[in-house]
């Protein structure tokens with residue numbers, strides 16, 4: 001959308017603007033991660049700002065860049081304060097209600113979910129396991145039936161296994177695209193936060209996992225490796 005094609009929100013009514021902004025927010029309301037919610041909301045809403053005043057145009061973009069950085073694991077101390085300040089600036093200084101309504105929503109998000117923002121920044125954790133940098137996929141060995149469907153789906157060749165074997169995912173090759181999840185009818189491919197449950201270190205026969213668990217051999221519970229940025 002070019003600047004010329006953008007709507008002149010100054011000419012719209014207060015209710016019209018509120019409805020539009022609320023509708024954009026509602027598209028994300030089910031998103032369980034507040035940081036990703038702010039990233040997606042600001043990414044969407046910045047595209048329909050008329051761009052006439054700097055506070056709205058640059059402010060929403062700045063919020064989007066900050067939220068995106070936090071979801072990518074590059075958040076820094078002070079980001080929360082900047083997000084709050086930019087939101088306040090939007091509320092106070094925007095030329096029309098568009099920027100003000102956006103600022104009210106982003107301020108509400110940061111105030112009600114500050115703890116989650118802090119966890120992303122300081123502990124590199126996403127409790128909702130939404131942010132790709134903060135989770136890994138693993139195959140739950142007790143659920144995998146060895147159908148082998150996921151292997152062909154993985155363009156990164158991150159899945160090891162074969163017919164009738166419990167498959168395993170190499171986290172260092174996986175880019176968290178989620179494609180394998182869509183073909184696994186057994187719902188065996190799951191997300192894990194910092195600690196991954198016990199899984200075999202190499203493919204083993206379907207059904208033998210319980211024995212291995214009892215014998216304690218060839219299993220690993222791993223702290224997820226941090227990927228280099």
Ligand code: SF4
Pocket residue numbers: 009010049050051052053054056057094095096097098099100
């Ligand atoms: S606040 Fe400014 S940039 Fe944003 S829509 Fe209104 S007039 Fe345009």
Ligand code: SF4
Pocket residue numbers: 139143144145146147148149150151161166167183184185186187188189
């Ligand atoms: S993880 Fe799912 S798709 Fe892959 S082999 Fe196991 S059951 Fe099949």
Ligand code: SF4
Pocket residue numbers: 137153154155156157158159169173174175176177178179180181
């Ligand atoms: S999430 Fe994507 S890259 Fe990772 S194992 Fe599944 S298909 Fe492969």
